[in-house]
Amino acid sequence: DAKTTQPNSMESNEEEPVHLPCNHSTISGTDYIHWYRQLPSQGPEYVIHGLTSNVNNRMASLAIAEDRKSSTLILHRATLRDAAVYYCILSEGQGFSFIFGKGTRLLVKP
């Protein structure tokens, strides 16, 4: 079973920030937190990952709670192209498979 819990769906307006939450209360000390997104009829696409500290890249920011039992993916200005299913995944590192949960379907309204 997936070790993460996410809301089934969220809505956002275009050009507004979006905060996608993820709960992972059973996270272990060696688990990395990964975020991927999947557009219709495509394979998942890497968004961001982190271990303990908050992370920023050109796509998004990842805010990790101090106890690491939850995290939030932040899209600073949502666009219509950001409409996708976002998956929060825990993994111990290279060689360990990803177990996907149901993810959050993000709807971006113009």
Next chain:
Amino acid sequence: GAVVSQHPSRVICKSGTSVKIECRSLDFQATTMFWYRQFPKQSLMLMATSNEGSKATYEQGVEKDKFLINHASLTLSTLTVTSAHPEDSSFYICSASRGPYGYTFGSGTRLTVV
């Protein structure tokens, strides 16, 4: 970098025939690749872990004789759906490690068995 190419992107086959799906890492070597299956409006389900030069490890409930996986080189893994039936129709996705902390996924193969 870290591109995974999956081919074909879609295939239609007759019931009872076999279909081969290729997954290639284009600019890196992948010791381990993973195969997933995704039914409409559902999440990805891990089918098997493919290790270069050794037998694949299948998840519980996945028939290894039906879904043949070959990982003969560090850049190529293949999934063959043997004696396909309509219930095998699905979206098949491969992935490969892109470094210590994550994976690159192929663009997927839509299989329709008629």
